[in-house]
Amino acid sequence: MAAKKCPVCQWEIKEDGKQVKVDGKVVLVCCDECAAKVKAQPAKYINPR
Ligand SMILES: [Zn+2]
Structure with a gap:
């Protein structure tokens, strides 16, 4: 499962992202x-990409 990062703080987002x-x-x-x-x-x- 690819890890996503929070665009605000660059923290790695776990399952409980918002x-x-x-x-x-x-x-x-x-x-x-x-x-x-x-x-x-x-x-x-x-x-935007
Ligand atoms: Zn964050």
């Missing part, structure tokens, strides 16, 4: 604190 929906995208972060940061500044943490 999903945040911003700008129509679902972002997986590690915790509620990072989820709040993504919501506050989505452009800073979301890298």
Whole structure:
């Protein structure tokens, strides 16, 4: 299983990651604190591919 990293703190996300929906995208972060940061500044943490 590939490990994902939290876009906010770069911490490796385990099974209990948090999903945040911003700008129509679902972002997986590690915790509620990072989820709040993504919501506050989505452009800073979301890298479109
Ligand atoms: Zn995080």
